[in-house]
Amino acid sequence: MRIQRVLLLITCIPLLFISTEATQPPFACDSLNPSTRLYPFCDTSLPIPQRVGDLVSRLTLEDKISQLVSTAPPIPRLGIPSYQWWSESLHGVANAGPGIRFNGTIRSATSFPQVILTAASFDDHLWYRIGQAIGIEARGVYNAGQAAGMTFWAPNINVFRDPRWGRGQETPGEDPLVSGRYAVSYVRGVQGDSFKGGKLDHHLQASACCKHFTAYDLDNWKGTTRFVFDALVSIVLLSLDLAFFNGYCLLKALPFLCFFGAFLSVSLQDLADTYQPPFKSCIQEGRASGIMCAYNRVNGVPSCADFNLLSKTARGKWNFNGYIVSDCDAVSIIHDAEGYAKAPEDAVGDVLKAGIVGPFVIFTLLRINILVSCFRSTRGPSGNGYGPLRSGPTYWMGVIIKVTDWPS
Numbered sequence: 001m002r003i004q005r006v007l008l009l010i011t012c013i014p015l016l017f018i019s020t021e022a023t024q025p026p027f028a029c030d031s032l033n034p035s036t037r038l039y040p041f042c043d044t045s046l047p048i049p050q051r052v053g054d055l056v057s058r059l060t061l062e063d064k065i066s067q068l069v070s071t072a073p074p075i076p077r078l079g080i081p082s083y084q085w086w087s088e089s090l091h092g093v094a095n096a097g098p099g100i101r102f103n104g105t106i107r108s109a110t111s112f113p114q115v116i117l118t119a120a121s122f123d124d125h126l127w128y129r130i131g132q133a134i135g136i137e138a139r140g141v142y143n144a145g146q147a148a149g150m151t152f153w154a155p156n157i158n159v160f161r162d163p164r165w166g167r168g169q170e171t172p173g174e175d176p177l178v179s180g181r182y183a184v185s186y187v188r189g190v191q192g193d194s195f196k197g198g199k200l201d202h203h204l205q206a207s208a209c210c211k212h213f214t215a216y217d218l219d220n221w222k223g224t225t226r227f228v229f230d231a232l233v234s235i236v237l238l239s240l241d242l243a244f245f246n247g248y249c250l251l252k253a254l255p256f257l258c259f260f261g262a263f264l265s266v267s268l269q270d271l272a273d274t275y276q277p278p279f280k281s282c283i284q285e286g287r288a289s290g291i292m293c294a295y296n297r298v299n300g301v302p303s304c305a306d307f308n309l310l311s312k313t314a315r316g317k318w319n320f321n322g323y324i325v326s327d328c329d330a331v332s333i334i335h336d337a338e339g340y341a342k343a344p345e346d347a348v349g350d351v352l353k354a355g356i357v358g359p360f361v362i363f364t365l366l367r368i369n370i371l372v373s374c375f376r377s378t379r380g381p382s383g384n385g386y387g388p389l390r391s392g393p394t395y396w397m398g399v400i401i402k403v404t405d406w407p408s
């Protein structure tokens with residue numbers, strides 16, 4: 001398998017086949033380290049669930065909490081290096097996130113056209129080959145010691161119905177079916193699956209992430225920002241068929257319709273017909289190893305705190321088995337911008353109970369000490385007895401193992 005990978009690199013991207021004696025990528029279980037190499041989680045001949053179970057059983061509560069951020073610190077006691085969850089690869093491996101650095105022997109990667117343009121080819125073989133090239137280049141950058149993680153926060157598959165959004169060029173457009181097909185091809189290419197799927201063994205070439213889950217397509221419009229946007233998805237509003245409105249309620253712009261949308265109760269039809277299909281395909285057929293929940297609320301509930309969305313739908317109905325990350329600061333805004341959670345600890349408790357089991361990105365308000373106080377307080381989840389932290393790490397540690405195993 002290693003030989004195949006090297007051949008692929010030589011064939012496709014000679015530039016990336018560079019001897020890197022000096023810098024090695026971060027990997028656990030260094031065979032030169034006698035104190036760690038005997039751990040079962042380091043034994044690459046064991047099945048990944050067994051290795052993850054062994055690793056998680058060795059983590060303390062503080063270890064687990066420390067890993068709940070995008071810049072996860074090392075756990076030297078177990079020989080585990082730091083891990084950077086945040087890397088970007090929307091239309092090529094990019095240094096837009098902190099995980100990728102073009103400051104060594106590799107100075108750049110291939111930049112493909114914007115997704116809205118690529119999608120207009122309606123060519124899913126092309127989308128797959130672009131994904132493949134991105135996955136191979138990502139692995140090349142990692143092997144050259146210039147990547148601090150292999151989790152990439154792409155594709156962006158929000159349905160682009162509203163030109164005021166400002167991020168439409170990142171997406172495959174307004175058609176749920178095309179967006180879903182794009183997601184499947186891109187993810188299979190990046191993660192190292194075959195075009196038709198089903199070839200993925202337990203290792204990932206790189207990890208792709210379906211974002212932003214869900215009904216996110218407004219960033220800043222007449223005083224309504226993505227941080228407070230509440231998408232009211234209603235069959236009543238849909239039947240009004242306002243081109244301007246697109247099934248959404250802009251709280252400040254159209255308070256009257258907003259009131260009606262809320263009053264006449266919210267239907268799941270618009271979600272089922274339009275906003276969810278790309279995510280369902282991305283997860284079920286693409287087998288993406290990550291999901292990012294969105295800033296906005298849907299029918300009043302922040303996406304990242306929505307148990308129905310994350311646990312019942314993604315994990316329950318679609319059998320999603322990877323990590324869930326919040327968008328940057330999407331946990332802190334649940335308290336400070338939206339006031340949905342009364343205290344920062346409640347925001348953390350809400351997202352964990354909803355099913356975020358992976359890193360969530362914390363920059364401003366919610367720092368580690370707040371997390372710790374959350375787990376210690378009576379208000380939030382408490383101690384080691386808290387369910388999501390018992391089972392959660394198996395998802396996110398599993399993804400790390402799948403992308404960072406280093407041939408011994």
Ligand SMILES: *[C@@H]1O[C@H](CO)[C@@H](O)[C@H](O)[C@H]1NC(C)=O
Nearest residue numbers: 098100101102103104105146
């Ligand atoms: C590249 O940037 C990273 C992150 O800032 C730094 O840790 C590393 O030392 C840099 N490498 C070189 C060769 O400058």
